[in-house]
Amino acid sequence: MLPRLVRTAYVLGVVLPAFLALQLFLAFDEVEGAGAEFQVVAQQISTDGRLSATDLAPVLQETAVAAGADIGMVSFDMSDPTHHKHVFAIAGTSDGEVARRLADGYRHFSPQIEEEYRPFADIGDVDPRGYYVVWGDRADAEAFLAAMGSLGITGEVAPYPGRVGDLVTDGAAFLGPVTGTAAAVSLLALVVMVGGGVVMSAESYGVQRLQGRSFGVALRRDLTEAGRLVALSAAVTALVGGAVLWFFNRGARAGELLVVVLAVVAVFLGVIVVAHLGAAGLAFRVPVLAAVKGQFSAGWALGGILGIRVVGVLLAAGVAFTTVQSAMQVADRSAEQERWATAADAVYVRLSGQMGGDDPELESRYGAMAHAAVDDGDAVLVDDVTADVSTTGTPGRGAPRQTRSLPCPVLLVSDTYLDRQRVLDGSGARVTDVADDAVTVLAPPGCEESAREGAAYATLGGDPDSNRLVSREMAADQDQFVYGTLDDVRGAALLHDAVLVVLPSGTDVLPEPFWGGYLTTGNIVFDDAATAERYVAEHEVGSIVNGIWSARQHSAAQYAEVVKDLRISLLSLAVAVVVMVVTAVSVSAVHVRRSAQLVYVRYITGWPAWYSHRLVLLLELFLAALVIGAGAVLGQQAARLQAAVFAGQAAQWRLGIAVAVAALAVCSVVLGLRRATTRLIASRSADS
Numbered sequence: 086m087l088p089r090l091v092r093t094a095y096v097l098g099v100v101l102p103a104f105l106a107l108q109l110f111l112a113f114d115e116v117e118g119a120g121a122e123f124q125v126v127a128q129q130i131s132t133d134g135r136l137s138a139t140d141l142a143p144v145l146q147e148t149a150v151a152a153g154a155d156i157g158m159v160s161f162d163m164s165d166p167t168h169h170k171h172v173f174a175i176a177g178t179s180d181g182e183v184a185r186r187l188a189d190g191y192r193h194f195s196p197q198i199e200e201e202y203r204p205f206a207d208i209g210d211v212d213p214r215g216y217y218v219v220w221g222d223r224a225d226a227e228a229f230l231a232a233m234g235s236l237g238i239t240g241e242v243a244p245y246p247g248r249v250g251d252l253v254t255d256g257a258a259f260l261g262p263v264t265g266t267a268a269a270v271s272l273l274a275l276v277v278m279v280g281g282g283v284v285m286s287a288e289s290y291g292v293q294r295l296q297g298r299s300f301g302v303a304l305r306r307d308l309t310e311a312g313r314l315v316a317l318s319a320a321v322t323a324l325v326g327g328a329v330l331w332f333f334n335r336g337a338r339a340g341e342l343l344v345v346v347l348a349v350v351a352v353f354l355g356v357i358v359v360a361h362l363g364a365a366g367l368a369f370r371v372p373v374l375a376a377v378k379g380q381f382s383a384g385w386a387l388g389g390i391l392g393i394r395v396v397g398v399l400l401a402a403g404v405a406f407t408t409v410q411s412a413m414q415v416a417d418r419s420a421e422q423e424r425w426a427t428a429a430d431a432v433y434v435r436l437s438g439q440m441g442g443d444d445p446e447l448e449s450r451y452g453a454m455a456h457a458a459v460d461d462g463d464a465v466l467v468d469d470v471t472a473d474v475s476t477t478g479t480p481g482r483g484a485p486r487q488t489r490s491l492p493c494p495v496l497l498v499s500d501t502y503l504d505r506q507r508v509l510d511g512s513g514a515r516v517t518d519v520a521d522d523a524v525t526v527l528a529p530p531g532c533e534e535s536a537r538e539g540a541a542y543a544t545l546g547g548d549p550d551s552n553r554l555v556s557r558e559m560a561a562d563q564d565q566f567v568y569g570t571l572d573d574v575r576g577a578a579l580l581h582d583a584v585l586v587v588l589p590s591g592t593d594v595l596p597e598p599f600w601g602g603y604l605t606t607g608n609i610v611f612d613d614a615a616t617a618e619r620y621v622a623e624h625e626v627g628s629i630v631n632g633i634w635s636a637r638q639h640s641a642a643q644y645a646e647v648v649k650d651l652r653i654s655l656l657s658l659a660v661a662v663v664v665m666v667v668t669a670v671s672v673s674a675v676h677v678r679r680s681a682q683l684v685y686v687r688y689i690t691g692w693p694a695w696y697s698h699r700l701v702l703l704l705e706l707f708l709a710a711l712v713i714g715a716g717a718v719l720g721q722q723a724a725r726l727q728a729a730v731f732a733g734q735a736a737q738w739r740l741g742i743a744v745a746v747a748a749l750a751v752c753s754v755v756l757g758l759r760r761a762t763t764r765l766i767a768s769r770s771a772d773s
Contacts, residue, residue, distance in 0.1 A: 087310050090282035090667070091361070094275045095311045098357045099318040099350055101271045101660075103326065105264060106349040108653065110342050112259040113252060114194040117159045117170055118218035119338075120182055121247035123226035125156070125217040125233070125240055132237030137628075138213040140236060142175075142205050148232040149177035154221030156229055157183065158208065160631070169199045172218075173208040182220055192337040212628035213238060218245055249341045252348075263650045266407065267657040270400050272353060274664045276360045277393055281671035283364035284390075290368045300369050307361065315354065387675045394668035394750075395708055401661035402712050402746040406739050408658045411651040413730040418644040421578035424566045427505055430613035431465075431636040433571050434621065436605050436629050447629065452601030454624035455609045459499045459600075460590045463616050466499035467568050468608040469576055470586075474538040493532035494583040495539040496565055500590055506566055508585065511558035519587050523553035524594060527585040529561045539586040543594060559585070569640040571607025577730045578640070610636055665753055673757030676701050677765055688766055698758045705754045709747035716743025 087095075130136050138158065149156055157174030176184035186202040193200060213233075219226040226242040233240065246255040260268070293303050330339065425431075436451065458464035471494040500519055502508075508516045508527065519525035524543045528536035540554050564579040588594050603609050611617040617633050676698065677684055684697045695702060716739050731738055 087307060088282040088286050090278050090285075091307075091311075092314055094278035094282065094357060095314045095354075096318045097271075097278075098275055098353050099315055099322055101275070102268075102349040102353040103322050103346050104656075105268050105271065106346040107342070108264045108267075109252065109256070109259055109349070110338075110345050111195060112261065112264075113246075113249070113345075114338065115198065116247060117200060118157055118172060118220075118245070118247050119191075119193075121157075121218035121220050121245050123219045123221070123223055124243050124245040125219060125226055125230050126243060127214045127217065127233055127238050127240040129239045130214065130237055131239055136213055136236060136238070137210045138173075138208045139206070139210060141213055141233065141238075142208075144232040144235060145175050145205065145229065148228050149175045151177075152221060152225045152228050153177045153181075154219060154225035154229075155181055155183035156205075156217055156219050156221075157202070158205070158215060158217050160208070160211075168197055170201070172200060172202050173205045174202050175205045177221075192334070194334060194338040194342065196334050196337075210628070218247065249344050252345060263407065263411075263653050263657075266400070266404055267653050267660070270397075270404060270657045270660045270664065272356060273393065273397055273400065274660045274667070275353065275357050277390075277397065277664055277667050277671070279357050279360045280364040280393070281390065281667055283361060284368055284671065285674055287368045287371050290365070291371070291373050294369070294373050300366065303369075304362065304365055307365065308358070311358075311361070319350075387672065387679065390668055390671045390675060391704060394665075394672060395711070397661065397664035397668055398708060398712055398746065398750045399715060401658075401665055401750075402716060402743045404654065404657045404661045405746055406716075406742045408651070408654040409738065409742060410730070411647060411654045414647040415644075415651050417578050417730045418640070418647055420564070421566070421569070421640060422644065424579070425637040425640060427566065428568060428610070428612075429637060431568060431610045432614050432617050433607045433610060433634045433636055433639070434604060434617050435571070435607075435631045435634050436626075447626065448601055449597070450624045451604060451626045451629065452597055452599075454620050454626060455600040455604040456597065457624075458611060458616075458620050459501060459609065462501050462504070462590070463620070464499075464609050464611045465501050465505060465568065466497070466588065466603060466609055467502055468497045468603065468606075469494065469567055469580065470497045470539070470542055471495050471580075474535070474542045491535045491538060493529065493535040494577075494580040495535050495542070495586060496567065496580055496583045497539075497542070497586045497588070499588050502585075503587065508565070509560040509563060511560055513560055516557075516559065519589060520553075520555050521589050522592065523555045523589065525555045525557060525585075525587040525589070527557050527559040527587065529559050529563070529582045529584070531561075532582065532584050535584045539584045543586050543588070568610045569607075569636050569643070571634070571639070607636075665750055669750070669753035669757040670760075672701060672754060673761040677758070677761040681765060684762060684765060688762070694759070694762060697762075701754065701758065705751050709751050712747040712750070713740070713743050716740045 145156055154177045155174060156177075157172040160171045160173060172186075174183045174187060176187060178184060183202065187204065191200050191202055217229065219229060223242060230240055230242055244251075246252075246259075252259065257265070290303060298306075330336065330342075455464070455466075459466050471491065474495050475491050503516055503519070510516050510527075511530075516527065524540070526536050526540050526543075528539075536556065540556070543554070561582060563583075564581050565583040565585065567576070567578060567580060569578060570576045600609070611620070611633075614633050614635075621627050621630055621633075680697065687697045688694070717736075719739060
């Protein structure tokens with residue numbers, strides 16, 4: 086019978102990859118236009134006069150029918166862009182995929198995502214620049230681009246990851262760092278469990294060899310038992326998973342999900358079988374007598390497990406840091422949900438990827454729209470500029486730019502922010518107004534350096550005398566609301582003891598192009614959708630608006646994302662701990678077995694226990710130093726890339742977590758050596 090550790094590995098070799106495949110497919114399911122193979126990126130309009138997407142309908146229809154291919158332009162729903170999408174499509178054949186979707190609709194795997202297929206003629210008077218997905222080959226996509234070119238639109242053709250098979254070539258784009266780390270740690274753990282379990286069964290293999298069984302017979306016996314476990318595990322997983330998915334989405338895209346699950350499970354099981362084969366082959370090389378007695382001088386086993394342990398412990402330190410970061414993000418986003426009561430109807434205006442393109446007048450209009458909305462009191466400018474003010478050096482001057490840690494975060498806001506958020510001054514009174522002709526810097530006690538950098542940032546490198554500055558003290562221990570972030574979940578939702586750099590309405594402190602940039606990044610937040618729509622209509626920028634996004638709803642979606650990341654990180658951390666424990670037990674057992682007689686003799690002659698294990702202990706201390714050193718180096722190099730919830734202390738957190746993981750690793754080996762030695766002495770196996 087297979088060791089318990091090996092049996093568990095084969096069962097987990099079905100369950101873990103099935104779970105990871107589900108996470109991968111959920112990310113893949115978010116792609117619009119499932120089944121499309123190429124995309125046409127319409128970038129510029131080279132003709133004079135205004136061109137609308139409706140002008141493309143006749144030429145695209147003719148090209149689609151001639152090529153027998155389908156094409157569609159993706160548009161986000163203005164009222165619910167995070168969950169509701171429209172695909173304005175043209176079917177080149179009457180019985181093709183797009184024709185069926187136009188007639189019967191389409192269901193995503195996730196029931197929260199709605200994708201409505203509508204005739205291209207319904208697209209309306211919108212900017213034709215953007216992304217078109219093509220159900221066909223590259224020649225078809227080139228034909229569509231040529232048809233657009235006949236009307237003066239230029240662009241390019243690129244592959245599009247719309248098919249399940251694209252996960253093989255573009256899987257990294259959907260995997261993500263959290264799920265990718267979970268997959269790597271899980272695979273490493275399974276290899277360690279199988280390899281360690283088989284090596285620890287050298288005694289069983291020795292008995293089989295005494296009975297005359299060859300390596301092939303013994304291996305076939307192992308794999309037959311493993312095959313039964315895999316079949317049973319697969320049947321139970323399929324039964325339970327199928328029932329859950331039926332209630333979840335009534336089987337939408339079930340066939341595609343099955344393909345992904347089978348592929349990922351096959352990869353994991355293939356690696357496990359190879360590890361089993363290699364470990365069994367090495368175990369058969371142990372001399373029969375030594376194997377039967379539980380003693381073998383398997384230096385290769387000790388070296389191999391130590392090598393895997395180095396990788397495992399380093400991964401554990403990284404996963405632990407990611408888990409702490411995810412937990413802090415969840416706490417931050419959870420507290421943020423309460424603050425949305427002050428801006429329940431707030432919205433972002435999201436522009437298309439092409440934005441103004443080659444139309445300077447259009448770019449000027451949407452920048453002027455953002456500026457006017459803030460000056461009129463109908464929108465808020467809010468931007469966390471901590472990373473910008475923390476960077477020293479002048480871009481383009483040859484001097485390297487360096488990052489330093491400031492004592493307090495810095496938030497650039499318009500004076501309309503004070504009308505909507507409760508900010509207290511040093512006396513505890515609410516700040517309701519600031520100087521009309523000056524930039525006001527509100528700083529808590531102890532944030533003088535951040536206040537100076539924030540004030541310098543407000544002048545944008547110009548003459549400080551051209552923009553008058555007023556400094557005021559604000560009360561300490563306040564959390565400032567940043568109105569969420571349009572794309573980046575790494576930014577903190579609440580900034581503790583932040584310096585506020587307040588820009589007065591009606592002044593031109595910032596260059597005009599900045600306002601358009603703030604609009605595109607979601608730093609201009611309108612009070613409600615009706616107000617945003619009014620400004621879009623007044624400034625005639627509707628042709629480049631992809632959607633008016635509910636800020637609160639978008640924040641809730643980001644909250645769900647960080648909760649999901651935390652769950653996967655916790656799973657990865659649990660698996661990483663298993664790797665550390667299993668490798669510690671394996672290292673200890675192999676070391677004690679290969680030195681059984683020496684360990685036993687030294688014990689009965691009164692030698693200290695640590696002396697018999699000094700080689701393993703020295704290697705473990707070296708590993709601990711390596712983990713701590715890696716934590717210190719990575720913490721310094723990646724401090725700017727970590728989530729803002731660390732408040733500039735990412736390097737310290739990473740080093741502290743590395744120290745904790747290193748201590749846990751050393752303790753696990755010490756306990757493993759103690760247990761292995763105790764069992765050796767109790768069983769008198771040294772002279773058995």
